[in-house]
Amino acid sequence: MKTRIQELRKAKRISQEELALAVGVTRQTITSLECEKYTASLVLAYKISKYFGLPIEEVFDFSEVQDIEN
Amino acid sequence: MEKFRKQLKTRMTGYIITAVLSAILYGVFAFLDMTNALGTVLPSSISGAAEEGDFTSGFRTGFCSAIVGFAVIKAIFCAAALKNEKKLKAMYIKETDERTALIIQKTASSSFSVTIMALAVASVVASFFSMTVLYTLIAIIFFIVFVRTAFQFYYTRKY
Numbered sequence: 586m587k588t589r590i591q592e593l594r595k596a597k598r599i600s601q602e603e604l605a606l607a608v609g610v611t612r613q614t615i616t617s618l619e620c621e622k623y624t625a626s627l628v629l630a631y632k633i634s635k636y637f638g639l640p641i642e643e644v645f646d647f648s649e650v651q652d653i654e655n
Numbered sequence: 656m657e658k659f660r661k662q663l664k665t666r667m668t669g670y671i672i673t674a675v676l677s678a679i680l681y682g683v684f685a686f687l688d689m690t691n692a693l694g695t696v697l698p699s700s701i702s703g704a705a706e707e708g709d710f711t712s713g714f715r716t717g718f719c720s721a722i723v724g725f726a727v728i729k730a731i732f733c734a735a736a737l738k739n740e741k742k743l744k745a746m747y748i749k750e751t752d753e754r755t756a757l758i759i760q761k762t763a764s765s766s767f768s769v770t771i772m773a774l775a776v777a778s779v780v781a782s783f784f785s786m787t788v789l790y791t792l793i794a795i796i797f798f799i800v801f802v803r804t805a806f807q808f809y810y811t812r813k814y
Contacts, residue, residue, distance in 0.1 A: 606748070614754040623754050 587646035591619040593637045608632040659747050660737065667733035674726035681719035688712040767803060771796065 594604055601615040610629065617623035618633075625633065625645070634641045736742045749755070778792035 606744075609748055609751070611748060611752045611755065614752055617754055623757075626753050629753060 586624045586649065587621055588618055588625075589644055589646075590615070590633065593639070593644065594619075597637070604633075604636070607636055656743070656747065659750075660743065663733050663737055663743070663746075667730050667737070670726040670730040670733065674723050674730065677719045677722040677726065681716060681723065684712070684715045684719060688715075767799075771799065774799075 590604075594601070601612045601619075605612045605615045608629065609632065614623065614629075618625055630641055630645055634644045637644060732746075736746045774792055774796050778789055778796065781788040781792055
């Protein structure tokens with residue numbers, strides 16, 4: 586799933602390690618999310634969105650899900 | 656985090672008990688090997704394996720040593736984490752990371768399928784050479800499938 590995590594993280598000038606520690610996952614999970622290799626669970630998506638202070642839809646790209654529905 | 660701290664303390668106690676029991680077992684096996692006591696206690700058809708010498712006694716002592724070593728190292732890691740908040744948090748994150756959990760699940764599932772197929776092929780090959788090996792492999796296949804089915808039933812009920 587596409588995300589804006591890398592863009593938002595760099596805008597906030599924080600490392601993957603810092604973000605990982607803040608949301609309670611390993612740095613490798615953040616790397617996998619940014620590389621679109623891994624899809625976050627609902628809980629993790631909520632934690633990341635809350636960390637950036639944005640709605641989930643502005644951090645995670647759900648257009649693929651909408652395409653499947655259509 | 657407090658709940659995890661308690662779990663870690665329980666785990667550390669478990670590791671220490673495992674290490675002690677394995678060390679005792681090591682002593683028992685060493686005694687039995689030295690005195691060849693098994694030969695005098697068990698019927699010769701069973702004790703025959705004990706008389707195969709270095710390999711079997713080495714396997715037993717090596718197994719116990721590995722268990723003791725593993726348990727001691729794990730207990731040390733637990734103790735270190737309990738003393739240091741940063742290490743405790745790192746351990747907690749490592750254990751609860753969802754991507755890691757997914758990888759472990761997928762690995763277990765794939766490993767099970769490959770293992771069962773390999774054991775089935777091995778049992779067919781063994782049928783040409785040794786009935787003992789064949790029966791052993793069939794028993795292992797049945798045991799693995801039974802354990803997997805039991806856990807599947809348990810987790811289906813739980814979730």
